[in-house]
Amino acid sequence: MMPADAKATPPPVHIAGRDRFQAAAPRVADLPGPRPWPVVGNTLQLRRGAAHATMETWARRYGPLFRLRFGPYRAVGVAEPGIIDQLLRHRPVEVSRSPRIAKVINETGFAGVFTAEGEAWRRQRRLVMRALTPEIIRTFFPVIGTVTERLQARWRAQTGRGERPDVLRDLKCYSIDVTTWLTMGLDIDTLRQETSSLQADVETWFQTVGRRLPQIVPYWHVLRLPADRRSDAAIARLHATVDELIAGARREMAQQPQLRQSPRNILQALVAARDEPGSEFTDQDVHGNVGVMLFAGEDTTANTMAWLLYHLAGEAAARVTARAQVDAVLGGHLPADLSQLEGLDYIEAAAIESMRLKPIAPVQGMRANVDLDLAGLLVPRDHLLFLLPRVCATQESRFPEAERFLPQRWLRDDDGTETNDRRSMFPFGGGQRYCPGRYLAMVEIKMVTAMVLAGFDLRVNERAEPRVDPVSENFGFTMAPGALPLHFSLRS
16 A cells, blocks of 8 residues: 555646557557667768768658667657647646756856756746847838848848859848847848858857767866867857847936836846846846847748758759749839738748758657656656657658659639648647747748849759759758859859
């Protein structure tokens, strides 16, 4: 008999798959999976920069649920869309982001809404969401237009001189400029600087996090390699930049006290919230979230735009259709307001299709905070979960001609229905932690794509083998193109 003061173990949280999916085994140890090596497990089987591709291969070989081990950590790979969807919906309580990600990021000194959990996350997210609503983006739209005009002018000048634009670098500067202007009210204009130290330092931060995430042993705690010393210098400069941004906001708010009651951007809202009597915010909260704002979109939105331009350059039929719509809606000009942008449904469909084929987060690491029942598989608390959304988003059974770039699959029929199931792909995550910047990201994507189609002829390097993807996928913190063999010429 159970003692009176003993607590009964709660039953596992049940998470069902789709179409009556059942796990291949009741225990993680009985699942199929790659054979682990002694001590390190499967860690060294993951190639640097291509861990996602190896995991996707394992999912196709061993099934939508398979076992993994990384050093002392047990894990399950998940490539079943119904389970992925439900796991995302169970965040941040029963399932949370992998503590490894939070630890690596927080060590750089930029703990913010991205790594926060529980009530701290809810409190910080409310502030972030204030600046990312559709209404705010609509008011802010002229600024997005200004930054887009700068990008257009840069690429026109370079193309006119016979130079090839550094597309990925420029798109990252574009995203930094838009995000910083929106969230901080500052026009830092990295785009028109030939070499931006801020953009380079942000890029180094992403590379540092991506390099350290898969390491079993945090060697940098005791040994500083040359790459770590470069990271230290870049991160120190980023902290100095953030400190100056906060100091500038405080000076402006001292001159205009009304800003404490009616802040104009997230930076001012963070400072005001920190300075309220009895505030639960700390100086570290402000500092970390200003850093998050610098990073937000630089990698994710820029890489998404780069992959979309690559797909349009390589698929003539899609490019011709997209350009025809741009010409019809815009008449050769940049969008003057959001209503025009909303008329570019084919570009939106192309963006969704590009994200299906080239998701910027092909692997999402999580931790089970309670015992889970994944369609009959018992996953004990503290096991890691690696979600692999591209596997289910590229299955022929779900998407005919799954490997082809076919934007029309996302256009609505005459009666307004979609022929494809968006529930089989998760470009912006899901559940309560659905990406707060998704609306801004889509506006940026459509603006840049419309600008390129209206003013430039775009093609892929002609030396590439036909039907062979010449662009490598480089996965660190996000999945970026290893290089972009894109050629721009002024549209005749």
